[in-house]
Amino acid sequence: MNNILEVHNVVKRYAQHTALNDVSINVPKGVIFGLLGPNGAGKTSLIRIINQITAPDEGYVLFDGKKLHPEHIRQIGYLPEERGLYKKMKVGEQLLYLAQLKGLTEKQAMEKLKEWFIKFDIKTWWTKNVEDLSKGMQQKIQFVATVLHEPQLIILDEPFSGFDPINANLIKDEILELKKKGTTIIFSTHRMESVEELCDNVALINKSHKVLDGPKKEIKEQFKTHTYSAEYLGDLSGEFEDFDVLNTIEVEDNYKKSTLKLKPEVPVNRLVRQLIDKIELRTFGENIPSMNDIFIASVNEVPQ
């Protein structure tokens, strides 16, 4: 089975509205998967269904080829967007408790905790009360709690919110390391830079429907405008045989920046040769849509 998770035609209704409407998604094993969408789109509902906190009204979910089953809870780690800890409990005791709830024995949990505490260099926190830690420290603890039982699938809902850049980097490195070990990671976020940087696959849910789904590269291909951007000294006014100048703006130091559209069937190198004949080129590149652009474009489209 190549997909760690398969969501088939899931429908979830609440009293007032439908949260998920015929949503199907495949998550391949070992990738970092971005689950995107505006607020209220249905992401959290889907995540709760995967975690078996709620069940779908229609459709089903397969985990590693088998229908979702309580046994799978141990194979999944979940860091909710609204995440908390027992304030008056000690850090070590609490992590042991949470690990045991996920199915580890006390002994196993202790071993793994020791590893993580050494890795994050937080040995002194073991006996502290959670309420004595800063927010950033608490979030590190929460992250450890999520991954401690070495699950096959980790779901992170807005994992970077509230982290300063240094800790955000720390988490990012951990995510990449987990991926190297074969863990699949789904993360749901609004921060498109992290999606840009980390995700292999993405899916976008808008108004309870799935709007996009697939490898990031392919989706970017889909949204390509086939335009190029050039920064230069000189002047590009006038008509050209192989391309159109869509717009030009002034940037600092007398440089200009233009968006150029290639005429069909024209290879890029021809464009470049023509440019360097006319102007002093500083930068040149294809306009590949950013995830931010894609998000906005998708969400603004009126769905069927």
Next chain:
Amino acid sequence: MKNILLVLKREYLTRVRKKSFIVMTILGPLLIGAFYGIIGWTAMSSISLKKIEVIDQSNLFNGKFKNTEELNYTFSGEKLDDAKKRFSKSGFDALVHIPQDIMTNPKGVKIFSEKSLSIELQSGIEKNIEREIETIKLTEAGITPKVLEDAKMNVSTQTISLSADGEKSNSSVAATVIGYICAFLIYITVFIFGVQVMRSVMEEKTSRIVEVIISSIKPFELMMGKILGVAMVGLTQFALWILLTFAITTAATSLFGEKFAGSPEQRLEQVKKMPQAQEIEKQVAKETKGGGVYGKVMSAVQTLPWVTILVCFMFYFLGGYLLYSALFGAIGSAVDSETDVQQFMFPITMPIIFSIAIAQFVIREPDGALAFWTSMIPFTSPIIMMVRIPFGVPAWQIILSMTLLTGGFIGTTWLAARIYRVGILMFGKKPTFKEIGKWIFYKG
């Protein structure tokens, strides 16, 4: 099941380790002991000596008033007007004037004082006069004081319960007291521990840890673990209290037992002067033989069916707690804040409050219809049945009541679980009872 035990263990340990638990454990019996100690002490020593000057113009009572610990009579031959003028400097607390014609006009006695007299003082003086007049009249009729003494017989009734097993003497006084104590204990503890469950649920919601937990275990397991964990804390608290109280009272009896038993007449005097306790204490004093009042009460209390009482107490505490804590947990899950939960607390606690209110009626008629039905309905039975048990309840009634209570708490637990699993993830809404009712039917 394993998950319920994990949660139970956490809930139990976090509470038992708290300083407040240890303090309450030690404080509870100490407070009760101190309470009784203070009552006994004040009864014995608080009343100060009052000096009374008596001007007896009939000359019938001269020197015949007995001086007690609290009242000292001094007969004076002064004229009334002089005595009245001198009164404020005289050092007496009151001035009694008995007119010459007291035998024909018994209402002629006047008591003068600066401050108003206590009822006890007044009745003490009146009794003294009455007694003397009685003696005088009887003597005139030819009956000597000795004949009078012999005529006084102390009649006391002993209540005996008649059953197939034979006769067992019991004490309706002790039964009343124990009944009340048990009822109150259950009332208070169901409240205290039930509210602890509610607070815990609310804390988990506010700190948002609940979503982390229920991605690992089912909401039902979390709720049950919590309810059972707090139940264990309650039972531990009780066990410790019983042990401590036992230890303290054993120590107290050996230290103070003699002091209490020493002067029965003294004790009786004190006790008579507490008007509230008069009736009950008279009964107790007459009922038992030997020893002081303390010893008498203890032996009366020993005739009660203690094993039944203790076993039933444990059962009804557990049953009542389980029934109500499930409901407390449910309303805790439905709200977002402390203030919102108040509106739900009242309807839920109404049956308990009602039970305490009608307890006095049940005591008057432990086998009446009101008593029977309220000791069967699961919402009121924990308190009312405990009130009835010291008076003796047929075994079949106890068993029926217990069965219904068991059914009751299974029912409320099921209901609460269905509300809980929706409520803990619901934020921002201010639910009404109607809304919560809908949650019961949401699919899992």
